[in-house]
Amino acid sequence: MDTELVGFANPNEVEDDDDEEISNGKKKFAKKSGGFQAMGLNFEVLKGVLKRGYKIPTPIQRKTIPLALEGRDIVAMARTGSGKTACFLIPLFEKLKVRQAKTGARALILSPTRELALQTLKFIKELGRFTGLKAAVILGGDSMDNQFSTIHGNPDIIVATPGRFLHICVEMDLKLSSIEYIVYDEADRLFEMGFGEQIHEISNRLPESRQTLLFSATLPKVLVEFAKAGLSDPVLIRLDVESKLPEELKLSFITCRPEEKLAVLLCLLKNIVKPKSQTLVFAATMHHVEYIHMILDKANISNTFIYSNLDPSARKINAAKFQAGRVKVLVVTDVAARGIDIPHLDNVINYNFPAKCKLFVHRVGRCARAGRSGTAYNIVSPDEYAYLLDLHLFLGRPFHIVPSSGSGNIPEGAIGKMPQSMIEEELSELMCWHDNTTDLINMQKVCDNAYQQYIRSRPGASTESVKRVKELRISQAGVIAEYCDVTPAAADLLSRMKNYRPQGTIFEIGAKPSSVDYTVMKAKRAIHKESIANYHRKMEELDDKAADIAKVSSKKSILPSSSADEISAAFSEIVAPKKRKVDDLYKNIKKKKRTVTRDEEFYIPYAAPDKHTEDGLAVNSFAANADRVQLDLSADNEESRRLQTQLKKWDRKKKKMITVSNDSKVGKIRTESGAWIPATYKTNRYAQWKEKSKVDAMEDEDDEDEHPRLQKLRTTANTHWARHNQKTKDKAKSKAELKRPEQILKARKLLEKKQRKQGRKKGKGQKKGSKRG
Template structure:
C-alpha cells in the first residue's frame, strides 16, 4: 500500500526535528528545502522572490505541501513565524488564474480590521504576478462600496466576521463558489465572542471546501470547532518548545504606581534610541489618551489606537507609525495580535497584562522574522504575582537584581532619574488643566479595569511574599545612566537593609550585670540549636528564591488532559522532536524518576495549561452562586433585571425572551435581526444594477441564440423592414465616428436649405 507524499498512516504522530532546521546546514549535492522545491508555478515564485523571501520558515515548510495536497490543516506556531505567507502561497497556487464570472473562490476571516488590511497588503505584494482580484469587507466602511465590491466578483475576500455576515444576510449570499477558507488567529476570533457568526458563515459554505485554521494557541473551543467544521484535519504544532523568540530580550522594572509615568519618560527619553520605533501597551483607552497628551507636551512625537476610535482615524494613525513619521505608538490590546510592523524595535508594557498568553502576543510584535527586539515591562506591586505566573507559563528562571546578584532581569530605575521626571510632570500638570482631567479619567478607568481583571494564581500570590522585590537594586541596563553618588547611596541603603544586630536591645543597651541582660543570655543559650537551624533555613530559602530553581524544574510538555480530544479530532499530529527538550533537562533526569503508581496532586503542565486556557471550569464554577436577595449593588441590579414591573398588569412580570429581536437562519443559529436592514435592496434600486444585469443577459442570449429559418427574410420588403427594426433597436450611445458623421450630414443639410432659400429670393416675376 503506497502512502501519500508527506503523510504517514492515520492516527500516528509525525515527529519533525526542528532543531536541525534552526542550525545552518552544510552545502550538499541534494536539493535544498527552499520554495523552488515545492512545485510552485513561475508567477507565484516570482512574487515570493520579489517580496524578499529566500528560505521558508518551519511553519511554512510543514504547512504549504499539506495545503497544496488539499488537506484540511490546523497550524500552530508562535507570532512572527510567517503564518500569513503559509496560507497565502498555496492559495495562489490553488486559484492561479483570474475568473471574472465564477464569484469569490477564497475567503479569509480575520479578528481585527488592522490584521485584515495587513493580509490584503500581503496578497497584493506576494500575488502581484498572479493577477487575482482581492476585496476587503470591514466594519465601519461604507456598505454601498462593499455591495459593489461583491458584484465585481473578486477572487479573494478578506473580511471580519461581523460585517461579512451582515453582507451575507443582506445580499442573501450562498457562497457556493468558495473553495478555500482561512481562519486567521482563530483563537482570537472565539475570544472576541464571534463563535455565533462563524457558525453561521460556515453553514453557508459548501461541504467540498478546503479549510485552513491558523492559531497561536489551541483552546478546547477551537478543538470542538475543528471537529465540527473540518474533514480529517491535520494538526501541525510547532509551538511546544519555545513560546517567545530567542532574539527577544525581556526586562522588568519594579515601580510604584504613582511613578509609572515618570518611569516611562525615563525609558523614552534617556534609554531608548529616538530613531527606534516603540509600541506602548496601556490598560484602557483613558490611559492611552492621557499618555498621548503628556508625551505631546513633553515633545515626544506619538500617535495612538484604541477600539472606540473612528476606523478612518485608526487607519491614519497606523499609517503614520508604519511609515516612520512617528516613532511611538500608544495602543490597547486591540493591536496586540496579528499586526506586523517590520521595523518595530521595542515594546513597553505600561500596564502588565493579567494573562500570560496576552504578554506573549504583546511582545510578539517585535523580534519577528529573525530581527532582534526588546520588551520592557513596568511592574507595580499589585502585578508581581502576574510576573511569576508568566515565568511559570514560559518555564524560565526569574532572576532579581539584588546586592548579591547584580545581573538580573528584574530591577528598579535610579531614583534620581525618577525624581527628575516627576518634578517636570508636576509643573506640567500645574500649567495645563486638561492633563489633570485626563489623569483623573485614567485613574477611574483603572479602577473599573481592576474589577474585570482576573486574579493571579494562589501559588504565585504565596511566592511573592518570599521573593526579594523590596530588596531590589538598580537594573543593570540603567546603571550607566545613574550618577556615582547614586551608587554610593544605593550601597549605604543596602547595608542598612541587610544589617542585623547580634543581640537584642536588652543585650546591647543594658549593663552586663543587669537582670535583663542575664535573662536574655540564658534564653539565647537555651534556644541555641533552634536559632542556628532557623538561620540555615533562611539562607537556604534565599538561595532558592534568587535562582528561582524550583520553577525551572517543571517541564512544559503537551497537554495531557486534552490528548483524547486531539486524537479524536485530528487525523495526524505534526510535532517537533523531544530530543532537544530531553537534552535541556538531562541533568535532573535521575531526580524525576518516580514510582509508576504515584499520582501527583497537580499535572506537570499545570501552569502551561492555565496560560493557554480561555474558559477555566474551576474558575467559572467558583463564581457560580444563587443569590435570593442581592447583598451588593451588582446583585441588586441583577435581581431587578430578572423581573420587571408591568404598568398595565400592575405586577412583576418575567423578563422577555432573549431571542426577541433575533432571527433564525438556515443553519439554525440565532443572529440579531438588524443584520437584515433592507439596505441592499435600496442600493440596487439606486444604482439600477438589476436592469444592467438584465440587459447584459439579454445581449448574451441574443448573441448565443441561433437564427431560426422562420425568422429569415426572403423578400425585398421583409429585408427592408428588418433593417428598419434593427435601426430602431440601436442604443442611444454612439461612437466617436458616428457622432462626427452625423454632424457632417447635418451641416450639409443646413447648407442645402440655405442655398434653396437664397435662390427663391432672386427669382423675377414674368408678365
C-alpha cells in the same frame, strides 16, 4: 512510564532544521529543499514571492505550503512572527490561479481586527500582483452601500471581519456556494472576542467541498472541538511551541511604585531606547492611551495612538504614520496586540503588565519577528507581581531578582529597578507639568477612575502565585546594571547607604548612657531581644526559600499532555520538527531523575500536569463563567418576586403559564458595532441600494449574452412557474461548471464517509432485528 507530548517536540531532543542525516560517523547531506522555487509554484506566484523579498521559507512555511497545495485541511500553530500569512496566501494564489469575473468570490479570509484585515489585504496586493486576482475588504464602520457594490464586483478574494461580513450575507442573501478556500486567521482571538456565533453561521453557509485553513499563534483546547466539527480530516502542524518567545527577544522587568510608572516610561524613551528606533507602548485603557499621548507631547517625543473607540479612518491614518516611520512611538491598547506586522519594530513597552500570559506573548511578539532582534521592557508595580510570577511559570523561565547589593553574576531578564536619581529627575518634571496644566490634572483623575474599573474586570492571578509573591521580596530588588547612569563605585556606595541599618535607635545614638531615654530603650530592647532574633531568623529562612524557588523554577519539567486523546481523535496526522538525539551524558542524567518511588501508571496528581500552560492559553475559564451565573431559589423581597413573575407568560396553545428563556441572545448574531440582532434580520437597505444604483438593469444587459436555454427560462412575475424556472436555471448553471480535481476528490471522500456511517447504522439495525427474532 514515558509519556510523549503529542504534537510537541520532545524537550530531550534538539530540533534539527538542517535536514542532515548522520551515517557511519560521516555526515551525509540530504537533498536541500531549495526554497520557494522547489515547491512547484506558478511563474506569476513565484515572481510575486521573490519580488516581495522572500528567499528562504520559514519552518512553518516549509511544512504548511506543500500540504495546502495538496488540498488538505490544515490547523497550523507556530510562534508569532514566523510568517503564517504567507502560509495561506501562497497556496491561495496557486489554487485560484487567474481572475474569474463572473464566478463570484472563491476565497474568504476572516480576521479578528480591522488592522489585521487591512494588513492581509496589503500582503495580497504585494504577493499576488502578477496573478491579476481581485481582492476586496469588508470591515465594520465602513459604508454598507460601498460594500454592496464591492460584492457585486465579484472579487476573487474577500478579507473580512466576521461581524460585518455576516451582516452583509444576511442583507444580500449570499449563499457563498462558490467559496473554495476559507482561512481563519488568528482563530483563537476570533473565539476570544466573542465571534463564535458568527463563525459557525458563516461555516454553515459554505460548501462542504471547501478547503479550510485555521491559523493561530496558540491552540487552546476549545479550537480542537471546532476543528473536529468544521474541518475534514485536518492535519495539525505545531512548531516552535516549546519556546513560546523568540530567542532574539530580550526581556527586561522593571519594578516601581504605581506613581512612578510615567517617570520610568520617560526614562526608557529618553535614556535607554535608541533615538531612531521604533517603540510600541501598551496601556490598559483608552484613557491611559490619551494621557500618555499628552505626556509624550509635553516631553517632545513624536508619538501617535490607537484604541478601539477611535474613528476607523483615524486609526488607519495613525497606524500608517507609525509604519512609515514618521513617528517613533505608538501608544495602543490590546487592540493592536495580535497579528499586526510593523516592519523594523525594535521595542515593546508594557506600561500596564498584562493579566493573561497569552496576552503577554502576543504583545511582545510584535517585535523580534522574522529573525530580527528586539527588546520588551515591562514596568511592574506591586499589584502586578503575582501576574509576573504566573508569566514565569507559563514560560518555564527562572525567576531571578537582582540583589540589592548589586554583586554576583546576574542573569539576563532578572527583575530589578531603575536608578532612583533618573526617576526623581523625571518625577520633578512631571509634577511641574501637572501644576501648570489643568488638562493633565483632569486626565490623571480620569485615568485613576478608569484603572479602578480595569482592576474590577481584570482576571485574578493564581492563588499559588499570590502566596509565593509574599515570600519573595521583589520590592527590595537592586538596580539593573545596564540602567545605571553613575560609576560602579558610586552605585556600590549608594546601595550600601540604602541598605545600612544602624544597631541603635535615635534615642540611643549620640545619647549619654546615664540619660533616661537611653536607659528606657536598652530595657525595652532586652525585653524584645528574643522576638528580634526570631525576626532575623525568619528573614534568613525567607531568603533561603527564595533561592530554592529560583533553583526549582530554573529546572525544566517534562509535562505530559492532558489533551493527547482529544488531539489524536481530531487529527489523523501531526507534523512536528525533525529532531536528533542529544549526547549520552544528558540521557544518563535524565534516567537518574526518572527513578521515582511512585508508580506513574496509577498515580493521579492533584493538578493537571499542563495546568499553567492551559491557564495561559484559556479562552474562557469556569471561574469567570461561574461568576456571571446566579441562582435564586426563592424571592426574599418584593422586587425579586416581581422579577420572577416577569419570567413567565401565558401560552394560549398550551393554556398554561410557561417560563420564558432568560437568554436574550438565543438565535441572534452580533454586528461589528456590538449590537445583537436576529440571525434572520434583514433591513431594506440592499433593495434600496439596488434601486438607486440600477443594478437590475445592468444585470439584464449582461444576461443578453447568456445561453439561449437560460434566456427562455427567464421570467419576471413572482409565480409558481417563475420559481420553477429559476430552479431549472440554477441546475443548468451548476451542470455547466467544471469541477477541479481536488474538489472531485473531496466530494468522493465525503460520500464515502456518509456511506460508512449509513453502513454502521444498517448493521446496528440488523443486529437489533436478529435479537428480536
